[in-house]
Amino acid sequence: MSLTLADAIERHILALLQECGQADLQRVVLARQYDCAPSQINYVLATRFTPERGFVTVSRRGGGGYIRIVRSGQPELPRLAAALRQSGTGVAQAEAAAIVARCGASGWLTEREARMLTDMLHRDVLDLPLPQRDLLRARLLAVALLSASQGR
């Protein structure tokens, strides 16, 4: 559909990232290339290259200034998954729900993903006697979080 300016710039930056795994650019230069206001670049960064979408940006002002965009893995989720796995202990329904809710609130999971997980981990669904039920829940949750952290 009709490519907006923001979309075009997004692609440009994504292409750079594809090439080198990191995109260095100068705001005014890119703005001139696309014949737009420099702040448009900030708009693209703010709406498309957010931490929530797995990017971090660093920049420097003044002479020789630049903007650098890099893909950031999502360390939180793998770390959480590892913690769950290591503990080797089970996870109660309420505990799981709290973890999922926190991940949702901080943007690591979408609202829909959070809802799916919460529903799936309900005791009536797992339907096992108690020591095993919580263990299964822990495994499922760990796998889900790990899986969610793989790319986007």
Added chain:
Amino acid sequence: MSLTLADAIERHILALLQECGQADLQRVVLARQYDCAPSQINYVLATRFTPERGFVTVSRRGGGGYIRIVRSGQPELPRLAAALRQSGTGVAQAEAAAIVARCGASGWLTEREARMLTDMLHRDVLDLPLPQRDLLRARLLAVALLSASQGR
């Protein structure tokens, strides 16, 4: 046999779908073409291109906004969930993966959701003896699909 405006617009969109399997349109443009209120387009979408009838619509607002309608030949999520539940029988891993993949391909699930489900439903994760394992997988999948269908 009176052809209402809504019917005409429905045919128009169906024709577009026939051509390319996907219909992209701009609301105001189509409204002008049929000399009607823009919200009339929404009415047609809401009454004729519903998930129940096998369509998904996505849209973007603001400059460069558009509406996209795609046919998803795949069974609707709640229906699938109900089928899984009713059958009362288990679901093998390969079967589950295929279902999830189809849902992903037709846009009912995001790529990430599909990956999460596939991973969660792996036999090593469920880790139960065989009649129960497939039954648990069926329950999990049904709940997940149902949950995913609950709004966006």
Added chain:
DNA sequence: GGGCTTTTGACCTTCCCTGACCTATTATAG
């Protein structure tokens, strides 16, 4: 007339893009 579907219009939310102004960093003149 009663109950359905269709159609419209007023109002809302979201997204794009810019311009004016601000802050940080470096270069340079005195």
Added chain:
DNA sequence: CTATAATAGGTCAGGGAAGGTCAAAAGCCC
């Protein structure tokens, strides 16, 4: 060394361009 100029990025409010919602009016068919 310090003050100032030059350079570069950051922020924010606001206007315009879409699409979304909802209730009320208008048709239509018993």
